[in-house]
Amino acid sequence: MSGTAPIKPLRLVAVAGGTHGNEMSGVTLVKHWLRDSTELLRDTFTAVPLLANPKATEKCVRYNEMDLNRCFTRDILFSSGSQDEPYEVKRAREINRVFGPRGSMNAYDMILDLHNTTSNMGICLIISEAHKPLEMHVCHYIQTHLPNFNPRIYVYMEHGSELYDLASVGKAGIGFELGPQPQGVVRGDLLQSMKTLVKVTLDFINQFNQGMEFPAFEADVYQRVGHVEFPLSSDGEVSAVVHPSLQDQDFSLLRPGDPMFLSLDDKIIPYAGDKPIYPVFINEAAYYEKNIAFIVVEKIQLSVPALSSTSQKVAS
Incomplete structure (x- = not known):
């Protein structure tokens, strides 16, 4: 501009x-x-x-x-x-x-x-x-x-x-x-x-x-580019929750290998992407009905x- x-x-x-x-x-x-x-x-x-x-x-x-x-x-x-x-x-x-x-x-x-x-x-x-x-x-x-x-x-x-x-x-x-x-x-x-x-x-x-x-x-x-869903079990129930280290870290970088979810049998599910992302609206209550764990944004300068x-x- x-x-x-x-x-x-x-x-x-x-x-x-x-x-x-x-x-x-x-x-x-x-x-x-x-x-x-x-x-x-x-x-x-x-x-x-x-x-x-x-x-x-x-x-x-x-x-x-x-x-x-x-x-x-x-x-x-x-x-x-x-x-x-x-x-x-x-x-x-x-x-x-x-x-x-x-x-x-x-x-x-x-x-x-x-x-x-x-x-x-x-x-x-x-x-x-x-x-x-x-x-x-x-x-x-x-x-x-x-x-x-x-x-x-x-x-x-x-x-x-x-x-x-x-x-x-x-x-x-x-x-x-x-x-x-x-x-x-x-x-x-x-x-x-x-x-x-x-x-x-x-x-x-x-x-x-x-x-x-x-x-x-x-x-x-911060431009929205997508979202990440909760892992589901074979019967469609949520099988993992937002990892405690990610909770409340909106607008902070999530890097490949960082903990993302914690399964109900206590297994860490890491972020498996190939580049860092910015999660926002992490664990938003209203998004549970959509099975959205968080929104993904990219940071750009205008x-x-x-x-x-x-x-x-x-x-x-």
């Missing part, structure tokens, strides 16, 4: 929580902001809070019938509905109507989606693709203004895959993934960190709208162009 990326000021911003109903930092904050949105007020815009999956939130479960954060594919959003389709499919179309439609001029300028993970991901900033200057500048602004958070940038789309998450309804979208936090539990430290992430992001948007220019920079991102608004100032 080179040159300067001019982008229109952002006027429509949403902050979503409860996309997964048992990830409680986002649920708690959005419910608070629905009662009092003062913290979301800025001079040049106001962010709108969204409780994404009310049914799942009420039950304190990840989803009611299917994962809402996998329902924003083109096939689902732009196909005709039926009476017997899952609640989350109907809800995805409703969110797309109100905050999109995706790809249209009427879509919200940015959607922030608040998540928690049981994995030791720390403060993680999730984007769909790394070539989008606005999202990358938001992430870089967070990294430079909150260095003690050590926030990492995770690109979730693999080569050839399609958009499927709630944040993709907007013209731009970022997910905040904070952990470790058990499902159905609020940790005060992560709640405060998430609130700070939202504040700093809204501050960035406000400064951008007022005409501030942001210089080019280099950034490391050059991101300078960013400027097409308007020097937006009237308040």
Whole structure:
């Protein structure tokens, strides 16, 4: 990337929580902001809070019938509905109507989606693709203004895959993934960190709208390239668990020969690849239903162009 990326000021911003109903930092904050949105007020815009999956939130479960954060594919959003389709499919179309439609001029300028993970991901900033200057500048602004958070940038789309998450309804979208936090539990430290992430992001948007220019920079991102499944027995049951030396080591290199799994009869199963990998979302509780032990990412460095608004100032 080179040159300067001019982008229109952002006027429509949403902050979503409860996309997964048992990830409680986002649920708690959005419910608070629905009662009092003062913290979301800025001079040049106001962010709108969204409780994404009310049914799942009420039950304190990840989803009611299917994962809402996998329902924003083109096939689902732009196909005709039926009476017997899952609640989350109907809800995805409703969110797309109100905050999109995706790809249209009427879509919200940015959607922030608040998540928690049981994995030791720390403060993680999730984007769909790394070539989008606005999202990358938001992430870089967070990294430079909150260095003690050590926030990492995770690109979730693999080569050839399609958009499927709630944040993709907007013209731009970022997910905040904070952990470790058990499902159905609020940790005060992560709640405060998430609130700070939202504040700093809204501050960035406000400064951008007022005409501030942001210089080019280099950034490391972690690009998803695949996943590793748990070993299974002949009857389809998990036969080994994440090795204790790998547990909680998200974003650390796993080298060939390093312990990866520990079988139920206490045999070490090493990583047998031919090059080091970065595991993330290690032992994520929500991925057990998919038999995913961890996601594999590669670390790449990007050059991101300078960013400027097409308007020097937006009237308040």
